[in-house]
Structure formats: structure tokens, C-alpha cells
């Protein structure tokens with residue numbers, strides 16, 4: 330009898346330890362989170378990835394109306410109020426030394442709120458880890474130029490990824506053509522464990538009241554090359570492939586894992602309803618979701 334009671338207590342303790350580990354893992358996945366609340370440089374993730382600024386990136390209050398006014402406040406995932414954003418004039422860029430370090434880019438997620446200020450004859454990059462030299466090319470989230478040089482329509486979003494740090498790279502259209510002056514939430518996750526259907530792109534048109542949508546792309550890569558290139562918000566380190574961003578960017582977050590749709594900044598977290606007794610049921614739901622493949626654009 331005594332042993333049975335002890336086993337039950339041990340099981341409960343192990344369950345609590347497991348739950349704590351689960352929640353800690355979810356938080357530890359964040360590599361950098363730039364909110365642009367105090368200034369345009371501070372990393373709110375606690376990892377010390379403070380940005381450096383090149384002239385042309387400024388902190389702006391989120392306006393009552395117009396560009397950026399529909400950026401979330403509070404942020405659904407965290408409940409934090411959101412009062413300001415970063416504004417880019419087409420020559421500005423923010424950067425920090427390789428925030429992923431040597432942890433690799435086998436699987437990762439990048440998120441942001443954006444408002445494209447103008448169509449350009451140069452490709453515009455929202456964020457990237459992509460320098461000029463072979464061995465320093467990893468990835469970039471870009472917006473196609475108006476000249477059709479990428480076989481993409483003007484303002485069509487795409488992901489540039491390299492498996493080996495060199496050319497050739499894979500250009501993956503992401504199924505969204507941005508409208509200037511419209512507020513969007515965008516994100517993508519790269520899952521190196523699948524080989525195919527390895528990129529999930531999320532977007533939500535905030536200005537027109539759309540829902541969170543997702544689309545699947547396939548780079549057929551097992552990993553994105555883990556370079557030591559700087560992480561940049563607006564532009565890349567390779568001026569040959571494109572230019573810097575014109576418009577507003579806010580709440581940039583990168584994670585070293587594949588976030589589920591319920592873990593994105595735009596989503597109200599399912600974990601807010603988590604209790605010890607529902608944990609097993611939620612784990613089952615997560616498991617089922619993990620096996621579901623989305624094809625084409627679907628609401629999430």
C-alpha cells in the first residue's frame with residue numbers, strides 16, 4: 330500500500346517536471362525578439378541580441394490610423410501592449426552578429442508585422458542572413474521588384490534559401506503579393522526534418538480584417554546553411570541581390586524551432602488554458618496537428 334501511494338506521488342511529480350520542461354522549452358526557442366518599444370535596437374528575448382542601426386531606421390509611434398495602425402496591440406500571444414514600430418526609408422538597416430550562433434538552421438521560424446511603403450525596381454528584403462561571399466549565404470525573406478527579374482510579379486513575397494552557403498540558391502514563392510499601405514502579419518517556418526513541404530508560410534491581412542492564412546512550399550532541403558552572416562532587418566549583406574526595405578516593420582521574432590500556428594505572435598496561445606489534467610489531451614491534439622499537412626492556401 331505504501332509503495333502504491335509513493336508511486337502515485339512520483340508519477341505526479343514526474344508529470345509536473347514534464348509540464349515545466351514543456352513550458353520552458355517553448356520559451357527557450359526564442360533567439361531574438363525586437364519590439365521597437367524603447368528604441369529600434371533592444372532585444373526583448375533576454376538573449377542580448379542588441380541591434381546596430383544604419384541611418385534610415387527610426388522608432389515611430391503606432392498611429393491611430395494609416396500605415397501600421399492595425400499592428401496588434403496587445404500582442405495576442407503575450408498580452409503585451411504595442412506602442413511603437415520601426416520605420417525604414419529605403420536605405421536603413423538593422424543588424425546583429427549571427428544570433429543563431431552555431432546552433433544551426435535545421436529548423437527555425439521568423440515572424441514580423443510589416444507595411445510595405447512603396448513598390449521598387451529593386452528587390453526589398455524584410456529580413457535575412459545573407460552576405461556577399463560564398464559560405465555566407467543562408468536565407469532572406471524578400472519582396473520581388475517591379476522589373477520581373479525574379480520571374481515573380483512586383484511585390485510578390487518569396488524566400489531565398491541556400492543549402493550550402495553558396496549558389497545556387499532556391500527561390501520559393503510564398504503565395505502572397507503585398508499591397509502597399511496595407512498592414513500584414515507574416516511568418517514562415519522551415520522544417521529540415523521533412524525534406525519536402527518544408528516551408529510553412531503564414532500571413533494575415535490586418536487592414537482588411539482577414540484571418541490567419543497559411544501556404545506550404547517545398548525547398549526539398551534538409552537544412553538551410555548555417556552561416557555566420559549577420560542577421561539583418563531590412564536588406565541583406567549582398568547588394569547584388571537586392572535592396573533595403575521601405576515602410577514599417579514591427580515585432581520581429583526569430584526562433585530556433587518550428588513554431589506551431591498556436592505559438593505565433595498573432596495567435597492567442599492554447600497554453601493559456603493548459604492545466605495538468607488537460608495536458609494529455611492537448612498533447613494528443615498537438616500530435617494530430619503535427620501530422621496534418623496543409624495544401625494550398627488555408628485559413629489556420
Ligand SMILES: [Ca+2]
Nearest residue numbers: 364413414579
Ligand atoms: Ca512594437
Ligand SMILES: [Ca+2]
Nearest residue numbers: 430555556557
Ligand atoms: Ca550561424
